[in-house]
Structure formats: C-alpha cells, structure tokens
Amino acid sequence: MAPEEAPLRCLAVRAVVDEAGEIDGLELELYMNAVAGPHQWISTTEWLFISPPAEADGEITVPVVVPEAIAIKAILADLTNDPNRIVFDQATSPGETRKWRWVAFQTAPNAQGQGRFPWERFNA
Template sequence: MAPLEAPLRCVAVRVLMDDAGEIDGLELEAFLNDVAGPHQWLSTTEWLFVEPPVEAGGKLTVPVVMPEAVAVKAVLHDLTKEAKRILFDHATTPGETRKWRWVAFQTAPNAQGQGRFPWECTHA
C-alpha cells in the first residue's frame, strides 16, 4: 500500500505580465514567498491536470500546490489585500497529487522516482 500523502491544496494565482508580455516569474515567486513562505509551494505555468477555474473570470492564472495548512495561511493573507491574487483553491484528489509528484520529479527527483516537493527538501 502506498504511503498516505499529506493533504494538499491547489490555488489559482492571478499572474502579472512583464514588459515582454510573458508571465513575470520573479514577481510571482516574490508574491508566493510572501504569502506562503519560501520552499512552501510548487507551480507550473500551465493548467495541466484540471481546467482553469471559472472563478478566475478569464484572468490569466497559474496553478500552485502547497500543503493544506500553508494554503490556508496564504489565502487568509491574500484576503487582506485590496487586489486579491488567489482567486480559487481546491483540495487535490489522490490522482492530482500523484501528477503533482511528477511535476516535483522534474526539478527534485529522488531515488524512488517520485520527486520531492520543495517543502520536503532540506534547505540551507
């Protein structure tokens, strides 16, 4: 039997564009580090596993996964802002969590072939 995964939440974060019309990755990283904390989140630039949430109202968003407790903190932190950036969140299904493990494997593979989420890695 596979080990039980800790609960994860996937949040839709509205992105800002840079001067070249691309997603401003540095700004997104700074925002996520502010609301969730460094090494507490994992993002992709495309909605790979589910459709973008209709709650985003057509705004460009990226999916970001993080531990449930961190997501609650991040959403509450963002609610205090005038221009909210976290537009939707949902608990990941076991299938989605496995797919997010695959995303983690792309940047932090481990010997078991699963990948480590950033919050599971040791950081100096």
C-alpha cells in the first residue's frame, strides 16, 4: 500500500502579465517565495486538473500547490495585499495530488517513477 500523502492545498493566485500578455513567471516566483517561502510551492501556468475558480472573476490565475501548513502562512501573508493575490484555495483530492506528483516528476524525477515536490527535496 502506498504511503499516505501529506495534505496539500491548491491556491488560485492572480497572475501578473508582461508586456506580451504572457504570465510573468519570474514575478510569480518572487511573490510565492515572499508569501510561502523558497522551495515551498509548485505551480503550472495553466489550470490542468480543475477549472479556474469562479471567484477569479475572469482574471488570469495560476494554480499553486503547497503543503497545508504553508498555505496558511501564504494566505495570512497575502492579507496585506490590496487586492489579495490569492483568490481561492482548496484541498487537493488524492487523484489531484497524484497529478501534481506528475508535474513534480517533470522537474525532479526519483527512482520510484514519481516526482519530488520542491519542499521534499530541500527540507529532507
């Protein structure tokens, strides 16, 4: 039986776009490092596994997955932003967590054929 995954939260974070109208990945990295901490999050530039939340009101958002304890820290840190950048959060289902493992595998494969989340690589 596979070990139980630690609880994860998926945050919907408002994206900043560059002059070309593309998501500014560097700005997102700086923001997430500030509110969640370096190596404490993983993101994709598109919503792959669920639809963007209705709370985003048509704005461009990106999904960011963090451990549950880090989500609390990030949401509290975001309260100082006006408007808030984190517009929604939800727990990931076991199926979504497996899909996020696949995303992690793209950048950090391990011998078991899974990926390591950034916080697993740097906090070990």
